[in-house]
Amino acid sequence: MDVKIERKDSELLVSLAGELDQHAARGVMLHFRELEAQTLPERCTLDLSSLRFTDSSGIAVLLGLHRRVSDIGGSLRVVGTPQQAMKVFDAAGLRRVMKFE
Amino acid sequence: MKAVNEMNLTFPSRSINEGFARSVAAAFAAQLDPTLDELGDIKTAISEAVTNCIVHAYPDVIGSIKLRCRIYPDGRFEATISDRGVGIPDVEKAREPMFSTGGPERSGMGFTIMESFTDKLTVRSCPGKGTTVRFAKRIAVRAER
Numbered sequence: 001m002d003v004k005i006e007r008k009d010s011e012l013l014v015s016l017a018g019e020l021d022q023h024a025a026r027g028v029m030l031h032f033r034e035l036e037a038q039t040l041p042e043r044c045t046l047d048l049s050s051l052r053f054t055d056s057s058g059i060a061v062l063l064g065l066h067r068r069v070s071d072i073g074g075s076l077r078v079v080g081t082p083q084q085a086m087k088v089f090d091a092a093g094l095r096r097v098m099k100f101e
Numbered sequence: 102m103k104a105v106n107e108m109n110l111t112f113p114s115r116s117i118n119e120g121f122a123r124s125v126a127a128a129f130a131a132q133l134d135p136t137l138d139e140l141g142d143i144k145t146a147i148s149e150a151v152t153n154c155i156v157h158a159y160p161d162v163i164g165s166i167k168l169r170c171r172i173y174p175d176g177r178f179e180a181t182i183s184d185r186g187v188g189i190p191d192v193e194k195a196r197e198p199m200f201s202t203g204g205p206e207r208s209g210m211g212f213t214i215m216e217s218f219t220d221k222l223t224v225r226s227c228p229g230k231g232t233t234v235r236f237a238k239r240i241a242v243r244a245e246r
Contacts (some may be wrong), residue, residue: 019120021116021119021120021148021152022116022119022152022155022156022206022207023116023117023119023120025206026116026206029206053123053141053144053145053148055145055148055149055152055211055214056149056152056207056208056209056210056211056214057152057206057207057208059208059210060205060206060207060208063208064205083138083141084138084141084144084145087141087142087145087218088145088214091210091213091214091217091218092198092208092210092213092214
């Protein structure tokens, strides 16, 4: 699983590529934990267009990132979600919690 | 009904094997000529079941996980995932959405996803002896699509 985190002015762009399961989720969450709340931009975009697979581990990863961004009063936008991943997220009702585009 | 084909796989409960197990199951299920969507459902359900074994059945040890897949003449794919781990004291509770004993890194949606992505799911568990999860998924024949 490749995790890319880029800061562009007032926006944070996070891209996940590969397969996100429990094995990969631990590493992704470590990356997120390193994001300092003080310097976290208010707008965050999560790009999932290169996500080949996810299971319920992805739900916890998305909720974790959403919580971090919400804690500082920011907003999370999820883009490029593949069909397989969207089906998993829909089973958990994530569309009611965060914005998918 | 007698299975037309069958495979058995035994592997240790290392998390790296989550991807291995779902890939093997998907490669075997490919014999039924499933759509990408159906294949995705199978991979997701296998991934959830195997992850449960790794995280919950064997929390502090590396144990053995068995995966058996069968294909039936009516186009049914069936998978059985079993472990000899700690078992689930209350299966009904474990199957409830958002219930998890796995901490903030787990969503508690494993069984819910398995249920919604397959046609039939049964869970048998005996505390101290292990758990067996079985699910079936009907793969539509091409003419019906």
